[in-house]
Amino acid sequence: MTKTLTLTATLALLAGMASAEEVRVYNWSDYIDEELLAKFEQETGIDLIYDVFDSNEMLQTKMLAGGSGYDVVVPTGTFLQRQIMAGAFQELDKSKLPNIDNMWDVISGRTATYDPGNAFSINYMWGTTGIGVNVPKVQEILGEDAPIGSLDLIFDPANMEKLAECGVYVLDAPTEMIPAALAYAGMDPDAKSQEALDKADEIFTAIRPYISKFHSSEYINALANGDICVAFGWSGDILQARDRAAEAENGVEVAYNAPSEGALMWFDQMAIPVDAPNPDAAHKFLNFIMDAQNMAAASNYVYYANGNKASQEFLAEDVIGDTAIYPDEAALEKLYTVTPWGPKEQRLLTRLWTKIKSGT
Amino acid sequence: MRRFSLIAVPYLWLLALFLVPFLIVIKISLSDVAYASPPYVPQLDLTQGWAGLHDFFAALDFENFAFLTTDALYWKAYLSSLKIALVATALTALVGYPVAYGMARAPQEWRPTLLMLVILPFWTSFLIRVYSWMGILSNEGVLNQVLLATGIISEPLQIMNTNTAVYIGIVYTYLPFMVLPIYAALEKLDESLLEAAEDLGCSRLAAFWLVTFPLSRGGIVAGCFLVFIPAIGEFVIPSLLGGSDTLMIGKVLWEEFFSNTDWPVASAVAVILLALLIIPIVLFQRHEEKEREANR
Numbered sequence: 001m002t003k004t005l006t007l008t009a010t011l012a013l014l015a016g017m018a019s020a021e022e023v024r025v026y027n028w029s030d031y032i033d034e035e036l037l038a039k040f041e042q043e044t045g046i047d048l049i050y051d052v053f054d055s056n057e058m059l060q061t062k063m064l065a066g067g068s069g070y071d072v073v074v075p076t077g078t079f080l081q082r083q084i085m086a087g088a089f090q091e092l093d094k095s096k097l098p099n100i101d102n103m104w105d106v107i108s109g110r111t112a113t114y115d116p117g118n119a120f121s122i123n124y125m126w127g128t129t130g131i132g133v134n135v136p137k138v139q140e141i142l143g144e145d146a147p148i149g150s151l152d153l154i155f156d157p158a159n160m161e162k163l164a165e166c167g168v169y170v171l172d173a174p175t176e177m178i179p180a181a182l183a184y185a186g187m188d189p190d191a192k193s194q195e196a197l198d199k200a201d202e203i204f205t206a207i208r209p210y211i212s213k214f215h216s217s218e219y220i221n222a223l224a225n226g227d228i229c230v231a232f233g234w235s236g237d238i239l240q241a242r243d244r245a246a247e248a249e250n251g252v253e254v255a256y257n258a259p260s261e262g263a264l265m266w267f268d269q270m271a272i273p274v275d276a277p278n279p280d281a282a283h284k285f286l287n288f289i290m291d292a293q294n295m296a297a298a299s300n301y302v303y304y305a306n307g308n309k310a311s312q313e314f315l316a317e318d319v320i321g322d323t324a325i326y327p328d329e330a331a332l333e334k335l336y337t338v339t340p341w342g343p344k345e346q347r348l349l350t351r352l353w354t355k356i357k358s359g360t
Numbered sequence: 361m362r363r364f365s366l367i368a369v370p371y372l373w374l375l376a377l378f379l380v381p382f383l384i385v386i387k388i389s390l391s392d393v394a395y396a397s398p399p400y401v402p403q404l405d406l407t408q409g410w411a412g413l414h415d416f417f418a419a420l421d422f423e424n425f426a427f428l429t430t431d432a433l434y435w436k437a438y439l440s441s442l443k444i445a446l447v448a449t450a451l452t453a454l455v456g457y458p459v460a461y462g463m464a465r466a467p468q469e470w471r472p473t474l475l476m477l478v479i480l481p482f483w484t485s486f487l488i489r490v491y492s493w494m495g496i497l498s499n500e501g502v503l504n505q506v507l508l509a510t511g512i513i514s515e516p517l518q519i520m521n522t523n524t525a526v527y528i529g530i531v532y533t534y535l536p537f538m539v540l541p542i543y544a545a546l547e548k549l550d551e552s553l554l555e556a557a558e559d560l561g562c563s564r565l566a567a568f569w570l571v572t573f574p575l576s577r578g579g580i581v582a583g584c585f586l587v588f589i590p591a592i593g594e595f596v597i598p599s600l601l602g603g604s605d606t607l608m609i610g611k612v613l614w615e616e617f618f619s620n621t622d623w624p625v626a627s628a629v630a631v632i633l634l635a636l637l638i639i640p641i642v643l644f645q646r647h648e649e650k651e652r653e654a655n656r
Contacts, residue, residue, distance in 0.1 A: 064397045172604075213603075343621070360607055
C-alpha cells in the first residue's frame with residue numbers, strides 16, 4: 001500500500017516537472033498591456049502566471065511572511081528598501097540580463113537611493129503624485145484662474161470648502177499624502193519629526209470636513225464619470241481617467257498637474273523574492289521587460305514613464321511628448337523623493353492618519 | 361477504546377486547527393517587532409538546545425498588551441465594534457423572525473423550497489454579494505436612481521460609506537444564521553398548543569406572545585449568538601461599505617498588521633478580541649446545554 005502511494009506521488013511529481021516551466025509574476029492591478037504576457041509565453045515557452053495586488057502593504061506582508069511562491073514582484077522604492085533590509089530579495093544575476101544596458105541612468109541614479117547599485121531590482125515604471133481636476137467644473141466653482149496646478153487647491157480650506165459639494169478624493173496612503181502637506185507648508189517633504197507630523201495634522205484637520213473619500217483606486221472612475229471634481233492621486237491613474245472621460249464624451253475634461261510646489265516622484269521596481277521557485281525564469285522575464293519595444297508597449301498602454309532609455313524611441317507621441325508623464329528638465333528638478341519610515345515613525349504616521357480619517 | 365478514538369477525532373481537529381494556531385498568535389503577541397522575515401523576534405532556535413529555549417522564553421513579554429492601554433484608539437474601536445455588532449444583531453433578529461415564522465407556517469410541501477431559498481445566496485461568493493450592495497447603495501446606485509426617478513427624493517441619499525451601509529451589509533450577510541435556528545425552533549412547535557390556547561379564549565396575537573414566542577426563544581438566542589460573534593470582528597463589510605470614519609476593531613487590526621507591519625501588536629489586538637468573545641461563547645455553550653437537557 002505504502003509502495004503504491006509513493007509510486008503515485010513520484011509519478012505525479014514527474015508529471016509536474018515534465019509539464020512546461022512556470023514563472024509567477026505579482027504586479028499592480030491595471031499595470032501592463034496583457035498582449036505582452038502572451039508574447040512572453042510565445043517567445044520563451046514558459047507558462048506565465050500573472051496575479052495582481054493594489055497596495056504595497058499587501059505585497060510587503062507576503063514578502064515578510066515568506067513562501068509567497070512568486071518569482072517576480074513589484075514593490076515601490078521605499079517599500080523595496082525595507083524589504084531588502086529584511087532579506088526578502090535575491091541579488092540579480094546581471095549576466096542573465098543583457099538588456100540592462102537599455103536602462104536610463106537618470107532613473108537608475110535615483111533608484112539607487114533605495115537599492116544601492118541597483119543590485120536587487122530594475123525599474124518598471126515611475127511617476128508622480130499630483131492633482132487631477134475636472135477642469136470646467138473647478139473653473140465654474142473657483143473662477144477662470146483656479147489654482148489647478150498648485151497644492152493650494154486641496155490644502156487651502158477656503159478652496160476646499162467650495163469644492164466639497166462636487167467631491168474631492170485623496171489617496172488612502174499617508175506615505176503619499178503627508179509629504180504633500182509638508183511641501184504645501186514649505187517644509188522638507190521627507191521630514192519625519194514630531195513637529196512635521198503636528199504640522200501635517202493641522203493642515204489635514206482644517207480640510208478634513210471637505211474630503212469626501214480616502215481611497216487609492218476609486219478616483220479613476222469617479223473622476224472620469226464626473227462624480228468628483230478633484231482627486232489627489234497617481235499620475236498615470238489620472239491620465240487613464242482623462243482618456244476614459246474623453247472616450248465617453250460625457251462633457252468631463254480631466255487634467256493632471258504635478259503640483260508647482262514640488263511633487264513626489266516614486267519608482268515601482270521589479271525584484272525577485274529570495275525564495276522564488278524559478279529564479280532563472282524570473283531573470284528571463286526581467287530581461288524580456290527591459291527589451292526596448294516591450295517596455296515601450298507597456299508605457300504606451302498604462303501612461304506611466306519608464307526607466308528604459310532605449311524604449312523612448314518607440315513611445316507614442318502622447319506619452320513621450322506629454323510633460324505630465326515625461327516632465328521636462330525644469331519640472332524634473334522640482335520632483336522630490338522620500339525615504340522609508342522607520343518602525344516607530346511608521347506607527348506614529350499610521351496613528352496620525354487614523355486620527356485624520358476617523359477623528360479618533 | 362473505540363469510544364475513545366471516536367471522541368479523539370473532533371478533539372484532535374480542535375487541537376490542530378484552533379488551539380495550535382491560537383498558541384502561535386499568543387506567542388507572536390509576546391514578541392517584538394523587527395525588520396526581518398518573519399518580522400518579529402525572538403525566533404525559536406532548537407539547535408541551541410535548552411539554552412535556546414531559555415533565551416526564547418526570556419525574550420517574551422507583555423509589552424504589547426501594555427501598549428494597547430496607552431492609546432484610546434483601541435478601546436474605542438472595541439466599544440464601537442461591540443455597539444455595531446449589538447445593533448446589527450438586534451436588527452437581524454427583527455428581520456429574521458418574521459421570515460422564519462412565515463416559513464414555519466407555510467404549507468408543508470413549500471418548506472424545502474423556502475429553506476433552499478434562504479441557503480441559496482451562500483452559493484455565490486460573499487465578497488461579490490457585498491460588492492453588489494455597493495452597486496445598490498451608492499449615490500448613482502440602483503436604490504437612489506429608483507427613488508430619484510419616482511420623485512420620492514430630490515437629492516441622492518448618502519447611504520454608501522456610512523454606518524447605515526455597514527448595518528445593511530451585516531444584516532443581509534448574516535440573515536440566514538438568524539433565520540435557520542428560529543425556523544428550526546418554530547417548525548417543531550406543537551400546533552395543538554396553539555389550538556388549546558385559542559380554545560381557552562386567547563386571541564391569535566395573545567397566543568403568539570404567550571405560546572409561540574416563548575417556545576422559539578431558544579432559536580432566537582442561538583441565532584443572536586451566531587450573528588453577534590462573527591459580526592464583532594467583521595472586516596470586509598465595514599471596509600467596503602463603511603466610511604473612513606467607521607471605527608471597527610477589524611480595521612484597526614488590519615492597519616497594525618499591514619500598514620505598521622507590527623505583527624506582535626496585531627496579535628495582541630486579536631488575543632484581546634478573542635478574550636472578549638469568550639464570554640458570549642461560554643454563555644452560548646451553557647444555553648445550548650440547557651436546551652439539550654430541557655429537550656431530553
